[in-house]
Amino acid sequence: xxxxxxxxxxxxxxxxxxxxxxxxxxxxxxxxxxxxxxxxxxxxxxxxxxxxxxxxxxxxxxxxxxxxxxxxxxxxxxxxxxxxxxxxxxxxxxxxxxxxxxxxxxxxxxxxxxxxxxxxxxxxxxxxxxxxxxxxxxxxxxxxxxxxxxxxxxxxxxxxxxxxxxxxxxxxxxxxxxxxxxxxxxxxxxxxxxxxxxxxxxxxxxxxxxxxxxxxxxxxxxxxxxxxxxxxxxxxxxxxxxxxxxxxxxxxxxxxxxxxxxxxxxxxxxxxxxxxxxxxxxxxxxxxxxxxxxxxxxxxxxxxxxxxxxxxxxxxxxxxx
Amino acid sequence: xxxxxxxxxxxxxxxxxxxxxxxxxxxxxxxxxxxxxxxxxxxxxxxxxxxxxxxxxxxxxxxxxxxxxxxxxxxxxxxxxxxxxxxxxxxxxxxxxxxxxxxxxxxxxxxxxxxxxxxxxxxxxxxxxxxxxxxxxxxxxxxxxxxxxxxxxxxxxxxxxxxxxxxxxxxxxxxxxxxxxxxxxxxxxxxxxxxxxxxxxxxxxxxxxxxxxxxxxxxxxxxxxxxxxxxxxxxxxxxxxxxxxxxxxxxxxxxxxxxxxxxxxxxxxxxxxxxxxxxxxxxxxxxxxxxxxxxxxxxxxxxxxxxxxxxxxxxxxxxxx
Numbered sequence: 236x237x238x239x240x241x242x243x244x245x246x247x248x249x250x251x252x253x254x255x256x257x258x259x260x261x262x263x264x265x266x267x268x269x270x271x272x273x274x275x276x277x278x279x280x281x282x283x284x285x286x287x288x289x290x291x292x293x294x295x296x297x298x299x300x301x302x303x304x305x306x307x308x309x310x311x312x313x314x315x316x317x318x319x320x321x322x323x324x325x326x327x328x329x330x331x332x333x334x335x336x337x338x339x340x341x342x343x344x345x346x347x348x349x350x351x352x353x354x355x356x357x358x359x360x361x362x363x364x365x366x367x368x369x370x371x372x373x374x375x376x377x378x379x380x381x382x383x384x385x386x387x388x389x390x391x392x393x394x395x396x397x398x399x400x401x402x403x404x405x406x407x408x409x410x411x412x413x414x415x416x417x418x419x420x421x422x423x424x425x426x427x428x429x430x431x432x433x434x435x436x437x438x439x440x441x442x443x444x445x446x447x448x449x450x451x452x453x454x455x456x457x458x459x460x461x462x463x464x465x466x467x468x469x470x471x472x473x474x475x476x477x478x479x480x481x482x483x484x485x486x487x488x489x490x491x492x493x494x495x496x497x498x499x500x501x502x503x504x505x506x507x508x509x510x511x512x513x514x515x516x517x518x519x520x521x522x523x524x525x526x527x528x529x530x531x532x533x534x535x536x537x538x539x540x541x542x543x544x545x546x547x548x549x550x551x552x553x554x555x556x
Numbered sequence: 557x558x559x560x561x562x563x564x565x566x567x568x569x570x571x572x573x574x575x576x577x578x579x580x581x582x583x584x585x586x587x588x589x590x591x592x593x594x595x596x597x598x599x600x601x602x603x604x605x606x607x608x609x610x611x612x613x614x615x616x617x618x619x620x621x622x623x624x625x626x627x628x629x630x631x632x633x634x635x636x637x638x639x640x641x642x643x644x645x646x647x648x649x650x651x652x653x654x655x656x657x658x659x660x661x662x663x664x665x666x667x668x669x670x671x672x673x674x675x676x677x678x679x680x681x682x683x684x685x686x687x688x689x690x691x692x693x694x695x696x697x698x699x700x701x702x703x704x705x706x707x708x709x710x711x712x713x714x715x716x717x718x719x720x721x722x723x724x725x726x727x728x729x730x731x732x733x734x735x736x737x738x739x740x741x742x743x744x745x746x747x748x749x750x751x752x753x754x755x756x757x758x759x760x761x762x763x764x765x766x767x768x769x770x771x772x773x774x775x776x777x778x779x780x781x782x783x784x785x786x787x788x789x790x791x792x793x794x795x796x797x798x799x800x801x802x803x804x805x806x807x808x809x810x811x812x813x814x815x816x817x818x819x820x821x822x823x824x825x826x827x828x829x830x831x832x833x834x835x836x837x838x839x840x841x842x843x844x845x846x847x848x849x850x851x852x853x854x855x856x857x858x859x860x861x862x863x864x865x866x867x868x869x870x871x872x873x874x875x876x877x
Contacts, residue, residue: 262701313664317657336638336704339660340697343634346664347693350671354686358679365675372668376661380583383657 236540237292239547242283246276249297250304254348265333265341266348269308272324277551278411279304284547285415285429288540295356296418299364303411305349306368310375312342317383346372356418364414371410378403389489390477391469397438405437412544424535431530436548439523443552445470446516449504461500467492471519476510484509524552557861558613560868563604567597570618571625575669586654586662587669590629593645598872599732600625605868606736606750609861616677617739620685624732626670627689631696633663638704667693677739685735692731699724710810711798712790718759726758733865745856752851757869760844764873766791767837770825782821788813792840797831805830845873 237245254270255263279300286296314320315328316338322328330338353365381399385391391399412433416426448463449472463470477488484506491503507513527548531541558566575591576584600621607617635641636649637659643649651659674686702720706712712720733754737747769784770793784791798809805827812824828834848869852862 259698259701259705261705262698313660317660337701339634339638340701343663343667344694344697346667347690347697350686351690354683354690358683361682362675362679365671369668369672369675373665376665376668377580377583380580380658380661384580384582 236287236543237283238543239280239284239550242280242287243276245292246280246283246297246300250276250279250301254301254305255344261333261337262340262344265312265329265337266345268332269312269323269329269341270304272326274304274308274324276304277547278307278408281408281411281433281544281547282415282418284544285412285421286419287415288429288534288536288544289416289419289421289425293418295360296415298352298355299414299418300411302349302352302368303407303414305345305352306372306375307407309342309345309349310379312338312345314379316342317379360418363417367410367414367417371406374402374406378406385469386467388469389492391474393471393474393478396469396471396474400438400441401434404441405434408437409433428530428533432527432534432544432548435523435527435530436551439520439527440551442471442516442520442523445472446513446520449507450513461497461504464500464503465495472507472512472516475512475515476507479510479515480506520552524548557608557864558604559864560601560605560871563601563608564597566613567601567604567618567621571597571600571622575622575626576665582654582658583661583665586650586658587666589653590633590644590650590662591625593647595625595629595645597625598868599628599729602729602732602754602865602868603736603739605865606733606742607740608736609750609855609857609865610737610740610742610746614739616681617736619673619676620735620739621732623670623673623689624728624735626666626673627693627696628728630663630666630670631700633659633666635700637663638700681739684738688731688735688738692727695723695727699727706790707788709790710813712795714792714795714799717790717792717795721759721762722755725762726755729758729761730754749851749854753848753855753865753869756844756848756851757872760841760848761872763792763837763841763844766793767834767841770828771834782818782825785821785824786816793828793833793837796833796836797828800831800836801827841873845869 250270253267255266257263282300282303283292283296286292311323312329315323316330316335320328321331328338329341333341349368350365353361353368356364378399378401381395382403385395385399409430410433413426413430416429421429445463448470449461451460453460459465463473473488477485480488488503488506491499491506528545531544531548534541571591574588576587578584603621603624604613604617607613632644633650636644637651637656641649642652649659650662654662670689671686674682674689677685699720699722702716703724706716706720730751731754734747734751737750742750766784769791770782772781774781780786784794794809798806801809809824809827812820812827849866852865852869853859855862
């Protein structure tokens with residue numbers, strides 16, 4: 236059993252290379268560019284952790300982990316095009332650096348490269364792994380579509396938002412851990428518990444992300460405070476405020492959607508305070524975190540084997556950046 | 557052994573259905589939209605024909621054919637975004653009907669759906685089929701990138717253009733026939749001959765396409781005459797003209813790249829005539845067609861089994877629309 240940090244180093248040691256040919260230069264340099272600007276590699280490393288819960292680490296786990304990280308970066312490239320995002324991890328996005336058309340294609344070839352890694356694993360795992368990968372890939376696209384659909388709407392119900400977030404961000408973490416478990420030889424029940432662990436942990440993480448957008452230390456969080464507010468994002472906090480506000484407060488919130496600048500952020504935060512959003516979000520995060528830990532407890536392996544996943548979960552929940 | 561038309565009807569009978577869930581509606585309606593505006597389905601039907609060269613048609617051939625057609629439509633959606641094309645097969649493109657972001661995602665989920673069909677076939681064929689599919693998918697993206705790169709250049713050498721066209725349009729036809737052959741149990745040599753057949757046929761088809769843009773009957777061809785000229789496309793004819801023109805003619809061609817309208821088309825066509833482009837293109841098409849037929853002859857099966865593929869090849873070469 237290895238700690239997250241150790242597995243992260245093992246993952247990087249084989250992932251930090253060029254994954255693409257050198258020609259056409261534009262195309263493949265664009266694909267390689269996003270891989271080199273970093274990232275925490277949480278998802279691929281949980282593939283390795285899922286494997287190690289049940290058996291020694293097998294080489295196929297690295298292939299699946301690579302596929303997961305390539306898929307994740309494919310989705311970031313395409314999301315950034317759709318969101319017209321200028322920056323990612325503090326540097327220009329792929330489409331800002333290489334143009335939208337090349338970025339689109341660079342994402343496409345990266346998705347194909349992910350399947351090439353999946354096509355290299357032991358045939359006995361191929362069908363279940365590719366099946367879960369495909370379902371997850373479609374769900375991530377569905378989540379992105381719902382997110383865009385919600386931007387055009389005035390109101391979004393809480394359960395709709397949870398569904399969108401689950402698809403857009405949680406299922407990939409859930410599937411990563413389950414894929415590792417499949418490679419470790421886990422039975423169906425254990426696989427499902429680990430999937431539920433990853434899914435609920437992912438939702439808790441998103442609640443925290445929405446919270447930090449409003450209440451995080453911008454120095455540590457690395458993002459502008461109120462970025463979601465300025466972008467009229469329907470976050471957990473926005474939806475809770477809308478659901479618990481008085482009529483007058485609701486009207487003010489609708490008015491605030493139409494203005495911009497720091498006054499928009501300040502007045503929205505004041506309304507969030509009046510609706511008790513901060514404490515509510517902390518509670519909600521805790522609820523999903525507990526669900527995640529309960530699912531992890533259900534996994535039928537020696538509890539000592541689960542320590543590293545538990546540590547990772549707690550670490551992700553303490554983040555302020 | 558079935559004729560193209562019969563196999564086309566068999567293909568349609570199982571392909572003409574909804575391939576996607578109903579929600580999120582925007583996303584999956586966009587994916588379904590392009591499938592419903594038709595197309596000749598040449599590529600998927602050649603999967604079935606490749607299979608039938610060597611054995612009775614097996615159900616997996618339909619799964620692979622479906623994957624090929626979904627991949628082809630994925631690439632059309634994304635190409636149309638990149639080319640800012642307003643129309644496809646006479647109706648608005650996906651991004652014009654559903655917006656660029658949804659079109660981008662609709663392409664993505666279609667590519668994933670293609671892999672889902674591939675993941676359903678007999679495990680003994682999965683690795684070679686997915687491997688060929690992945691290589692081809694990357695090559696199609698590379699071809700599109702080269703095409704975009706060439707648009708920004710003043711000159712393109714003939715061998716560069718042939719390489720781009722091979723990647724962008726020919727390898728998918730070649731791979732389709734080879735995949736059918738794999739499913740039919742063909743040996744490596746026969747597979748390679750069929751791949752070469754498809755590749756050279758694809759190039760001959762593109763020579764014809766470039767020719768028809770200048771000399772086709774617009775009523776039958778269904779496109780505006782000189783569309784490539786107006787778009788400054790470096791076609792077979794443009795490159796031949798540049799390579800065989802006098803210095804004065806070359807200068808005029810460079811000047812013509814800077815103007816627009818019907819004068820641009822008329823004067824470019826006059827230069828093509830002066831360079832003998834029409835007869836040259838007919839010869840070149842014939843050269844690639846002969847190469848294709850020679851490769852087909854090399855395939856070691858009873859020649860009577862090859863009749864339908866030969867007929868299809870001749871039919872594709874007679875097209876004036």
